[in-house]
Structures are given as structure tokens and as C-alpha cells.
Amino acid sequence: MAVTFAASSRAFAQPARRRRSARRNLTGWAFAGPATALVAGLSLFPAVWAFFISRAKWNGIAPATQVGWANYQRLATDPDMLAAARHTLLLTALFVPASIFLGILLAVALNQKIRLIGFYRTCIFVPYVASAAATGILAGFVFNPQFGAANDVLRHLGIPAQQFLESPSQALYVICLIALWGEVGFTTVIYLAALQDIPRDLVEAARMDGAGKWRVFRHITLPELRPVTVFTAVWQTITAMQLFDLIYTTTRGGPLNSTQTVVYYIYELAFQTQRLGYGAAAAYLLFAVTFLLTLLVIWYGRRRGSEVF
Incomplete structure (x- = not known):
């Protein structure tokens, strides 16, 4: 009798729990x-709409003319598109490794027990939360060839003044430097959080075995940071390939289209x-x-034993 009563109680309680769970789910989805x-x-x-537009010839006013895949075929032989792709790949190749290296370096420095550490961490992160447009406008004054602060520093060091953003051979590198100044705070915070999650027991055990700081960093810290590095590489790759606001507020793709990236070229085509x-x-x-490069980075990370996605 007792077994029968307990079984009937459980049978009655299960629908009630399901109703409560369904009610909570509905309440959550209602919000x-x-x-x-x-x-x-x-x-x-x-x-979806952009995909249909990409298969048409349309100026936004007149009726669209369907051209199939002709737009995509034309991109393969467009010299402006190829030049923009080279600029984008160069910017990405410079920006991503530099942001990861500086992020690790600054995170290790900011993970020490020193005075005013909170102030230093805030100073590193402030450029990231600042408006990218404001950063670009400020950088335009700093790197101005006539009265910019950068050339003033060079003159005091006995180095000839540079053209910076007005030089076709220097402008893209200066853009990369400005982007690093604005984005390194993000990678620093990510690595700083990862450093603080490394088990102290591993570090203490390595030090008790006689390992120095460099060996601890190389054999314990860096392997523990590998999943974070995969995530950071993916994020920074997307950031570099979609960089627009800094270019718009500094060079507008010039001089002589030397800083025209794919995103800025898309903007010129469409607007x-x-x-x-x-x-x-071109946007598709x-x-x-970007999607293929992201998959490549994730695949490489998993081959190295770092599954972060």
C-alpha cells in the first residue's frame, strides 16, 4: 500500500513540476x-535582403536589374578591390599579433602587486571605451606633419619630421598604431582575467621545483593562456578586417588609396x-x-589542444 501511494504521489508531482517549469520558461520568454x-x-x-541586392545592378532609385553572379565574378578582377584586400590583409597581419603580444605583456605587468595598480589598469582600458571616431580625430592632430605632437618628439630626438598619415608608405602603419592604442586595453583585460584564473598550486609547485620566472611563464602561464589566445585572435581578426571608423576620421582611404581597406571600399561603392x-x-x-579565417584559427587552436568555442 505504501509503495502504491508513493508511486502515485510521484506521478502526480511530475506534471506539476513540468507546469511550473513551463510557466517559468514562458515568463522568461515574455520578457x-x-x-x-x-x-x-x-x-x-x-x-538576407543584401544577398538579393548583391545579385542585381541597382543604384537605390531606379528599378533593379538582375545580373546573377556577375557582381561576384567582377570582384575577382577588380584592381581596386584587390588593392583594398592587400591593405586589409597587411593591416590584419600587423594588428592581430601585435595586439596579442602587447596584451600579454601589459597583463603580466598589471598582474603584479604594486601601488596604484587600479589606476594603471584604468588608464590602459580607457582608450578602448573611448569613441573610435574621437580617437581618429585626436590622432589626426597628433600625427599632423606641420604641428603634430609626434613630429615635435622626433625633432627633439634629432630625427627628421615625418609625413605620417599624409605619406602613402607610412599611413597604413600609422593607422595600425592608432588601432593598437585603442584596442590593446581589450586584450589586456582579457589576459589579466585569464592570468588570475591560473591555479596558484601549479605556479607554487614549479617554483618549489626550482623553476625561475621565465620557465614558469613559458611552461605554465603560456599553455594556460592558449584558449584565451585563440579567442583573442579570432576577435581581433574580425576587428581588423572590419576597421572603418578610424580610416574614415583620419585618411578617408588616402593618400592615393594607400589606406583603402575592403570595408571602406564597400562604403565608397554603396554610399x-x-x-x-x-x-x-563585396560585403558578402x-x-x-572573415568566416573562413575564423574557422582556420579555431581549427588551428583545436589542433594545438585549445578548445575555446
């Missing part, structure tokens, strides 16, 4: 559902020359390349 639908709609609808179909095709090509 989160409208915002989720709005974000998804604003993200998915433009992406300055009104070639919306061609610009949408950028998405495909």
Missing part, C-alpha cells in the same frame, strides 16, 4: 522574446557611387573571407 525578435529581425532581414549591388557583393565576399 526576452520581444527584444530577441527585434535584434534577430534587424540582423537577419538586412543580411558614394551608389553601386549598391556591387557593394553588397568580406563576410565569407
Whole structure:
């Protein structure tokens, strides 16, 4: 009799728990559902619409003319697109390793027990939260060839003044330097949090075995940071390949198109020359390349034993 009563009690309690769980889920979705639908709609609808535009010739006013895959085929032989791709790849190749290296270096320095450490950490992170447009405008004054602070420093060091953002051979490197100044705070904070999550027992055991600081860093710290490095590499790769605001506020793709990246070229196609179909095709090509590079970094990280995604 007791066994029968207990079984019937459990059978009655299970539907009640399911009803309570369903009620909680419905309450949660009632709050989160409208915002989720709005974000998804604003993200998915433009992406799908842009794909259809990429297969047409359209200036935004006259009726669109369907051209199939002609826009994508034309991108493969467009000299301006190829030049923009080279600039983007060079910027990415410079920016991503430098941001990772500086992030680790600054994180290790800021992980020490020193006075005013909170102030130093804040100073490193402030450029990241500052507006990128404001950063670009400020950098335009700093690197001005006539009255900029950068050339003043060089003159005091006995180095000839440079053209910086007005030089076709220097402008892209200066853009990379400005981007690093604004983004290194992000990588520093990520690595600082990862350093503080490393088990102290590993470090103490290595030191008791006679390992110095360099060996501890090389054989314990760096392997423990590997998953974070994969994430940072993916994030910074996407950041570099989509860099627009700094270029817009500093060089506008010049001089002589030496800083024209793929994103800025897309902006010129779509909003300055009104070639919306061609610009949408270029945007989808950028998405495909970014996606493939991201998969490559994740695959390499997993081959090295770092599964972060």
C-alpha cells in the first residue's frame, strides 16, 4: 500500500513540476522574446535582403536589374578591390599579433602587486571605451606633419619630421598604431582575467621545483593562456578586417588609396557611387573571407589542444 501511494504521489508531482517549469520558461520568454525578435529581425532581414541586392545592378532609385553572379565574378578582377584586400590583409597581419603580444605583456605587468595598480589598469582600458571616431580625430592632430605632437618628439630626438598619415608608405602603419592604442586595453583585460584564473598550486609547485620566472611563464602561464589566445585572435581578426571608423576620421582611404581597406571600399561603392549591388557583393565576399579565417584559427587552436568555442 505504501509503495502504491508513493508511486502515485510521484506521478502526480511530475506534471506539476513540468507546469511550473513551463510557466517559468514562458515568463522568461515574455520578457526576452520581444527584444530577441527585434535584434534577430534587424540582423537577419538586412543580411538576407543584401544577398538579393548583391545579385542585381541597382543604384537605390531606379528599378533593379538582375545580373546573377556577375557582381561576384567582377570582384575577382577588380584592381581596386584587390588593392583594398592587400591593405586589409597587411593591416590584419600587423594588428592581430601585435595586439596579442602587447596584451600579454601589459597583463603580466598589471598582474603584479604594486601601488596604484587600479589606476594603471584604468588608464590602459580607457582608450578602448573611448569613441573610435574621437580617437581618429585626436590622432589626426597628433600625427599632423606641420604641428603634430609626434613630429615635435622626433625633432627633439634629432630625427627628421615625418609625413605620417599624409605619406602613402607610412599611413597604413600609422593607422595600425592608432588601432593598437585603442584596442590593446581589450586584450589586456582579457589576459589579466585569464592570468588570475591560473591555479596558484601549479605556479607554487614549479617554483618549489626550482623553476625561475621565465620557465614558469613559458611552461605554465603560456599553455594556460592558449584558449584565451585563440579567442583573442579570432576577435581581433574580425576587428581588423572590419576597421572603418578610424580610416574614415583620419585618411578617408588616402593618400592615393594607400589606406583603402575592403570595408571602406564597400562604403565608397554603396554610399558614394551608389553601386549598391556591387557593394553588397563585396560585403558578402568580406563576410565569407572573415568566416573562413575564423574557422582556420579555431581549427588551428583545436589542433594545438585549445578548445575555446
